[in-house]
Amino acid sequence: MKHVLSMLFLLICASAAFAQNTDSIQPRLDANTRKILNNQDQAAYQLAIRYNDFQAAKDKLYSLIVRNPDDLRYPELLGSLYFENGMSTSAALVALDILEVNDKSIGSLEIAAFSLEQLGALDRALPHFERLFLLTGDNFSLYKSGFIQYSLKKYQEAINSTDMLIKNAKADEKIGFPVSQTETQEIGMKAAGLNLRGMIYLDQGSKAEAKTAFEEAIQLEPNFTLAKENLKKAM
Incomplete structure (x- = not known):
């Protein structure tokens, strides 16, 4: 718990932009020298990525960030590097x-949303998922928004999200649900939305509405394991 509280404190305090963080230590270089050093560090970075x-x-990206405080490409690469290596904080x-x-940085919105979710900071992850959906129309971001709203017991918001998801889901959109430690079941987005709607109703004690939603999900996906398990809870 102490670690989580410390992490959240860091996240709350982290509001300064890269340009602000690096201005005071930015060396004054002529354009040609800067270009040469950038090319060297970029080549070293690419080689380090190749050799894992x-x-x-990471060290080369920090050098590039300090030397180029207004270029967001380098912090974007750094954020991706941390995320891909499981360093969520x-x-x-x-x-x-x-x-x-x-x-409006889509990549940074994704990293912020998923990293904060992994850290358990659901209330901070939610607005980033919501903004992702508004900017991209991505139904997976809408599903994540609805699921986090449900987890935070924001039931009306969650119902609104599932309504949009069920209405807008495309036939070829899938989402994975774990059925074991090593196996994942791919389910259509509309059925996933119906299952989530049933979970919301079940959490509110509305078993009849929950049962209907689970049954509709199973009609769409007859092998939907999670919906079948949830249906038993609504009986």
């Missing part, structure tokens, strides 16, 4: 700094 050397790649902090400068 996380530490070397660092990934979230980098993404949040980027969003202070460019609140």
